[in-house]
Amino acid sequence: MAYSEKVMDHFANPRNVGEIENADGIGEVGNSKCGDIMKMYIKVENDIITDVKFKTFGCGAAIATSSMATEMIKGKSINDALKLTNKAVMEALDGLPPVKVHCSVLAEQAIKAAISDYYQKQGIDPEPFVGKVPHCDECGCH
Numbered sequence: 594m595a596y597s598e599k600v601m602d603h604f605a606n607p608r609n610v611g612e613i614e615n616a617d618g619i620g621e622v623g624n625s626k627c628g629d630i631m632k633m634y635i636k637v638e639n640d641i642i643t644d645v646k647f648k649t650f651g652c653g654a655a656i657a658t659s660s661m662a663t664e665m666i667k668g669k670s671i672n673d674a675l676k677l678t679n680k681a682v683m684e685a686l687d688g689l690p691p692v693k694v695h696c697s698v699l700a701e702q703a704i705k706a707a708i709s710d711y712y713q714k715q716g717i718d719p720e721p722f723v724g725k726v727p728h729c730d731e732c733g734c735h
Contacts, residue, residue, distance in 0.1 A: 595690070597686060600657045600687070600689065603660040604657045607657070608663060609646050610647065610660075611647075611648070612646055613636055613644055616636060616646075616707075617635055617636050618634070618637065618707040618710040618711030618714065619634050619635075619707055620632070620706025620710055620726070621706060622699050628651055628652070630651065631651070631659050631699050631702075631703040632647060632649070633647050633663070633703040633706065640672075641668065641669070643668070644667070645666055646663070652693070654689055654697075655699065655700075657686060658679075658683075658686065658699070661682050661685050662677065662697075662703070662704060665681070671708055675705065675723060680697075705726050706726045708722075708723055
């Protein structure tokens, strides 16, 4: 199973690792059965994601997709962040082996879960904007 240079770079030197204190939105997806758990933290000002951090428990591909996904939504509007797909994350990493595609799906879901949490904290029903976000143990990655 060969990984691209970009995957290896984001695994060895992940961007935006950590937590955000008083985050405006926090999303956690994955499950202990599949072994990959992602937690995303976002800070939002005027509908723009000004900061994003992640903590991922998982394989190198899970760490790389989390890292790339945070890079792709930082500085973007919530609407633009919601348009980010797992396919775009994989393309930005120059691809993933088929057995690791679920990692990019988790990265997309973690962002949506964090935005969903942000909307809930604002007193807004997130489902019309974000859709139904799977909770931990519902990721269906295996």
